[in-house]
Amino acid sequence: MTDVSGHPVTGLDEVVHQRVRLGILAITHEAKRVEFGYLRTQLDLTAGNLSKHLSVLEAAGLIDIEKGYEGKRGRTWITLTADGDAALAAEISRLKMLIARVETA
Amino acid sequence: MTADAIRPGDDPRRILSEVRGLAARVRRDQRLTWVALLVLGAVTLLAVPFDAIFMQLQCQADGCTFARRGMLYYWPPALLIAYATIAWGYLRAARARGVGGRVLPYAITGAVTAVVFTAAYVAAALYFPANPPFEGGPVPFWWIVLDRLIAPWGLIGLALLVLAAVERNGPLLLFTGGYLALVLLVLPTTEGMSMMGANLRLSMAVPQLIIGIVLLAGAFGFAKARRP
Numbered sequence: 562m563t564d565v566s567g568h569p570v571t572g573l574d575e576v577v578h579q580r581v582r583l584g585i586l587a588i589t590h591e592a593k594r595v596e597f598g599y600l601r602t603q604l605d606l607t608a609g610n611l612s613k614h615l616s617v618l619e620a621a622g623l624i625d626i627e628k629g630y631e632g633k634r635g636r637t638w639i640t641l642t643a644d645g646d647a648a649l650a651a652e653i654s655r656l657k658m659l660i661a662r663v664e665t666a
Numbered sequence: 667m668t669a670d671a672i673r674p675g676d677d678p679r680r681i682l683s684e685v686r687g688l689a690a691r692v693r694r695d696q697r698l699t700w701v702a703l704l705v706l707g708a709v710t711l712l713a714v715p716f717d718a719i720f721m722q723l724q725c726q727a728d729g730c731t732f733a734r735r736g737m738l739y740y741w742p743p744a745l746l747i748a749y750a751t752i753a754w755g756y757l758r759a760a761r762a763r764g765v766g767g768r769v770l771p772y773a774i775t776g777a778v779t780a781v782v783f784t785a786a787y788v789a790a791a792l793y794f795p796a797n798p799p800f801e802g803g804p805v806p807f808w809w810i811v812l813d814r815l816i817a818p819w820g821l822i823g824l825a826l827l828v829l830a831a832v833e834r835n836g837p838l839l840l841f842t843g844g845y846l847a848l849v850l851l852v853l854p855t856t857e858g859m860s861m862m863g864a865n866l867r868l869s870m871a872v873p874q875l876i877i878g879i880v881l882l883a884g885a886f887g888f889a890k891a892r893r894p
Contacts, residue, residue, distance in 0.1 A: 580681070580684075583681070583685060584684070584685070584688055587685040587688045587689050588688050588689070588692055590689070591688070591689040591692040591693060592692045592695075592696070592765035592766050593765075593766030593767070593768070594765070594766030595692075595764060595765055595766070596764030596765070597764075598764055599695075599763065599764030599765055600764075603688060603691060603692075653682070653685070656678040656681055656682045657678075657682070659678040660678050660679055660682065663678070
């Protein structure tokens with residue numbers, strides 16, 4: 562997942578190297594804990610589309626999803642797991658390496 | 667950030683910039699700077715009557731000595747209540763917006779400053795009457811700055827620096843820099859502002875009123891800047 566020996570592209574994680582999922586991880590990392598509706602607004606997605614991406618990230622063990630109620634209103638909160646944190650850091654590092662390669666080429 | 671896949675031709679710089687943009691938006695949504703400054707400004711202004719009422723003054727022909735007991739009675743609980751209120755407000759607002767909060771390090775720093783102030787005040791009150799600093803002679807400027815730094819108004823500035831760092835809040839960092847310069851280098855917060863005909867209680871009140879107004883003006887400015 563975080564092979565740094567070869568070309569930066571070879572180490573990219575298929576789960577994370579995806580625009581929406583990278584956005585989800587970035588927002589969740591910064592927010593520490595983020596609500597489903599906030600993610601949907603920030604990423605300009607439909608509920609169904611966001612749910613699919615969240616399922617992929619949850620299945621990969623990168624996020625935790627917690628469902629609950631506030632009053633009568635159902636709310637879904639997403640937090641990053643330690644693996645999710647590491648995966649995001651690795652992806653950012655890969656992107657920086659790619660930029661460095663492009664600039665020195 | 668609406669397209670699904672990162673395509674091979676996508677510029678990593680653009681992707682990284684999008685990620686940073688999203689993170690910056692979250693940080694903006696977590697902030698409630700104006701509330702922090704509003705609470706601290708209100709607490710500062712409320713301290714003025716406490717300071718004046720409980721100040722112990724002893725005047726003789728060669729001058730007056732004073733002890734600001736009101737500061738000890740008022741500031742430790744006031745700081746603790748203020749930082750608890752700010753933390754509660756931050757977390758409530760962040761939750762309502764759908765994000766987690768980052769205010770805890772600030773609130774903890776604030777609580778620590780309350781303890782530091784109390785310890786420093788009590789230690790000074792016990793030690794200095796029998797052992798005046800610099801043998802009762804004129805004190806150097808660095809000593810005055812240190813004295814102002816461990817006073818509540820200086821400690822409020824130190825805690826605000828922590829908040830600016832935690833939030834990566836550039837405007838707050840600038841505001842705090844100006845605030846600390848005012849509190850540490852300009853306003854005689856611990857000596858009183860000598861004015862023609864003003865008594866000692868009033869001379870102590872003026873710097874506090876200025877600080878309170880500066881904090882409230884900051885609250886107003888940050889609240890206004892927040893509106894879309």
